[in-house]
Amino acid sequence: MKAAANKSSTTGVAASRPPAAAIVVDRIWKRYGSFEAVKDVNFTVAEGEIFGLLGPNGAGKSTLIRMMTTLIPVTAGKALVGGYDVSKAPDDVRRAIGVIPQAMTSDPDLSVVENLSIYAKLYGVPRVERERSIADVLEAVDLTKWREAQTKTLSGGMRRRLEIARGLVHNPRIFFLDEPTTGLDPVSRIAVWEMLNKLKVTRNLTMLITTHYMDEADKLCDRIAIVDHGTLVAMGTPVELKNSVAGANVVEVHFGRDSDAWPARLEKLEGVTSVQPEGGGFYRVITRSGSKTTMQIVELANSLSETLTSLSVQNTTLDDVFIHYTGRQLRDEQVKPANFALPRPEGRP
Ligand SMILES: Nc1ncnc2c1ncn2[C@@H]1O[C@H](COP(=O)(O)OP(=O)(O)OP(=O)(O)O)[C@@H](O)[C@H]1O
Ligand SMILES: [Mg+2]
Incomplete structure (x- = not known):
């Protein structure tokens, strides 16, 4: 890796003490048969950071996220998320994280509040806390007045905000977002960036996002790792990368x-x-x-x-x-619209 710099950001952390690592990815590999989708990737995300994986279609961004969020097994190497090993303690990892997958997965036939309620139950949020938590996340993503609306009537930007709310309903510490603004219009994209920046502070979150938008990586991320053909080719703050x-x-x-x-x-x-x-x-x-x-x-x-x-x-x-x-x-034609399909099952080419 042609690393730009190793200096980690100290965003939100006292300067006297090195920030604790929320995510440690250590020499991780993913193979699908003989195809190597992720090759020997290393990085660490400090608590409170917004870390971006930037790369074109097929770079391996979703594969990395899916390994870190326990959706697919790691072929070799290791990943610690919230201090837990994704291979050895997947349940602990799942409790610590919120995940917004690349495909929109909220049920279009349910109302906003029903979509949130199902997730809260799935994550075992106690009944007494459920109502308050749902009200909190709806407020955080500015969808309170749409709580009874059917999900299919929402705009793309609002639906993305609902997905973000759903990922937060069990109050995770670490938030994974796979292409949070792909397919959104410019105004909705900026609204999502502002929302994520606000959430990072108000909910004390560490975030890992993937993107193929340069401006998104530049405006939103404290540090960026550039991924290409399954390999991490450079890493640093936006300024460090530009200076490199x-x-x-x-x-x-x-x-x-x-x-x-x-x-x-x-x-x-x-x-x-x-x-x-x-x-x-x-x-x-x-x-x-x-x-x-x-x-x-x-x-x-x-x-x-x-x-x-x-x-x-x-x-x-x-x-x-x-x-x-x-x-x-990283040309525009490589950027495809949001994908509404379910995630591809493991093993399917
Ligand atoms: N289940 C699978 N079986 C075989 N190959 C796969 C599977 N999932 C992903 N791949 C391949 O692994 C590579 C990395 O895919 P991945 O979805 O991680 O890329 P990405 O960076 O997220 O791209 P995009 O920007 O299109 O979302 C691609 O070549 C893809 O075709
Ligand atoms: Mg992807």
Whole structure:
């Protein structure tokens, strides 16, 4: 792993004492027959942290979550969640955690409160506490006035909030969310982020989320692990990851006339570490010195009598980090809408 940095976040924890680990994943593997979905992954999540697993479709994010939440067995290695070994003490792990799976699993034909009530019973929340707990979680996700509504009448964002409430009804310490905002519109996504940030503080939660949205990882997570092809390729705070990319700046340039020769010409400039063609004469140039590269691009265009339509210097984004560590772009077409099916059964290809 090309680790960006090992410094862990101290969010919500006294600085004098190292934060306790809520999740420890130690050299974990998952094989489906001869296919290795997760390969030798290690990470630790401190209490009170929001930790993100960021990666494209098929990276192994859900497989990791499903092992940590005891839904599928670990092939090799070990995971401790809330201090309990997922393989040896799965019942203790289940009591300590709340899980929001990637697929929406609330029953569309039941009311909001009925969906919550079933879960509260399933988790053995005593009858005297059930009503109060349901009222609390409904308030926390802003669905109190919808408690009697049929679940199928809710919008996608409201249904996601119901799923979040359902995962909290037994008051867990550690919360797992598999792609909490996939398929939601931009306004609902921001509402879910705000809600999760508030819940983290008010309910003293540790959270592990998976996402393939860069902006989500950047805004929500204290630390991020980039996962690709079952392997953890980089880990750190969003700032550490951005700083770890060789080029500290990105120069965005638009040439009046596109040409196959631009990438090679740009790559030769001083300090340039990579060039990404964006199409239509647009290029993103990653460089160690934004100012030098900008000057040189102007000189290059002048010497070739080519026009520059636009030129700007920007800071590195998590997209650049992803490209740097995986050699690929996390493109929009890889992001699929929310999946309403039940989770795939173990062993099915
Ligand atoms: N039950 C299974 N049997 C065989 N292969 C599986 C099974 N479940 C997952 N896989 C494979 O393991 C790999 C990782 O899948 P996983 O669902 O963990 O990816 P992901 O990162 O969650 O992707 P997505 O963003 O699409 O949800 C994929 O190649 C997938 O096809
Ligand atoms: Mg998944």
